[in-house]
Amino acid sequence: MANNYDRIFKENVESLLLPLLKKLLGLNPPKLIPVDAKMQVTQEAEMDNIRRVVHDEPELDYGLQIEFHVTDEDLRRRNLLHYALFHNITGLPLRQIVIYGGMGKPNHINQTELSLNGLNLTFEVIVLKQIPKEQFLNSTIPEEIVLAILCDFGEDQPAHVIRQILYNLQRVLRKSSRIKKYQKQLLILSRLRKMEIIVKSQVEAMTIHYDVETDGLYLQGLEEGREEGIEIEKREFVHKLWSLQEFSLEKMAFLVDLSIEKVIEIIAELLHIEGKNATEISSIFEAYKSKFQ
Numbered sequence: 001m002a003n004n005y006d007r008i009f010k011e012n013v014e015s016l017l018l019p020l021l022k023k024l025l026g027l028n029p030p031k032l033i034p035v036d037a038k039m040q041v042t043q044e045a046e047m048d049n050i051r052r053v054v055h056d057e058p059e060l061d062y063g064l065q066i067e068f069h070v071t072d073e074d075l076r077r078r079n080l081l082h083y084a085l086f087h088n089i090t091g092l093p094l095r096q097i098v099i100y101g102g103m104g105k106p107n108h109i110n111q112t113e114l115s116l117n118g119l120n121l122t123f124e125v126i127v128l129k130q131i132p133k134e135q136f137l138n139s140t141i142p143e144e145i146v147l148a149i150l151c152d153f154g155e156d157q158p159a160h161v162i163r164q165i166l167y168n169l170q171r172v173l174r175k176s177s178r179i180k181k182y183q184k185q186l187l188i189l190s191r192l193r194k195m196e197i198i199v200k201s202q203v204e205a206m207t208i209h210y211d212v213e214t215d216g217l218y219l220q221g222l223e224e225g226r227e228e229g230i231e232i233e234k235r236e237f238v239h240k241l242w243s244l245q246e247f248s249l250e251k252m253a254f255l256v257d258l259s260i261e262k263v264i265e266i267i268a269e270l271l272h273i274e275g276k277n278a279t280e281i282s283s284i285f286e287a288y289k290s291k292f293q
Contacts, residue, residue: 005101005192008185009068012143013049017066019144023135024126025097029053035063035090050086050094063094069109070102070192076114080121096123101150103129103192137164142172142182149189149199158195162186162202170206205244234258238266 009016021027031054050065063086069075079096086094100106106127114121133151136144145168153161165186173179183203190199234256241252253260 004188005070006068008146008188009099010049012146012185013066015141015143016147017049017051019139019141020066020099021064024131025124029064030055032064035086052090052092053095061092063090063092064097065094066097066099068099068101070100072100072102072104072106072108074108074111075123076111076121079123080114083121098123098125100125100127101129101147101189101192133161137161137168139168140172142169142178145169145172146182146185146189149186149195150192158193159198159202162190162195162199163206166202166206201244205246235266238263239270242267242270 017032018029021029032051033054035050035052049067050063053062053064055061065082065086075098079098083094083096086092098109100109102109106125110125110127112123112125128147128150129152131151133148133153133156136146136148136151139145145165148161148165166183169179169182169186173182187196187199187203190196237256238252238258241247241255247255249260249263253263256263258266
């Protein structure tokens with residue numbers, strides 16, 4: 001399972017690298033170039049996401065390794081091996097940074113110093129759940145926006161934060177088909193917080209919202225005046241929006257381009273309450289409306 005999370009980070013690292021260095025570490029390296037750091041010992045050790053930080057004065061150069069982990073494990077011996085292999089290949093020092101995206105307490109992974117006779121190793125650990133979500137949520141880079149799912153939500157409810165993430169992805173990507181890629185990444189990362197069900201429901205709600213407002217066939221139907229088909233589509237959309245319990249009556253009326261009275265009529269038919277008296281019908285919708293006040 002951890003490989004799924006690692007794969008997301010590897011897919012996104014090119015877009016994430018500079019923003020993460022600047023936002024989380026205050027670094028603004030003049031130039032980064034990839035380093036092929038492999039060495040055959042008793043086993044092959046391959047170091048992912050490693051770059052050479054290049055300066056005008058070569059003696060200032062160093063290696064930079066950023067890794068993403070979701071399990072709370074002691075990485076000191078592993079990082080010592082990586083440091084030794086990299087230094088043997090390049091002759092450069094290596095700055096090692098671990099980004100911890102797990103939800104468990106960072107006990108073992110926060111052991112960042114290893115002292116042996118004549119040798120001292122230190123590296124850095126960044127715990128995403130200790131970082132305010134706003135650091136990534138309001139970015140214009142979709143790879144950053146997705147990371148907000150692993151950050152500190154503060155006082156906000158999970159559904160609200162996930163809704164913000166999805167809306168910001170749509171804001172940045174607009175009608176791009178790439179949005180599905182990041183929705184899938186968000187769904188995978190949400191498993192770390194046991195929020196998969198919430199993400200699925202919010203993605204579905206946003207898809208319906210998107211379809212209502214932008215679906216080409218729907219809008220074409222409005223323009224061509226196919227009133228019977230339009231009426232059926234509108235009723236179906238009202239049914240879906242009502243089932244999600246995420247939109248006020250006013251919002252539903254706006255999205256489907258109907259009067260509030262018509263929306264209430266459709267939902268009343270859906271709930272088979274057309275035979276009830278006006279007081280009973282009114283009480284049902286007043287209870288529903290109170291959720292959005």
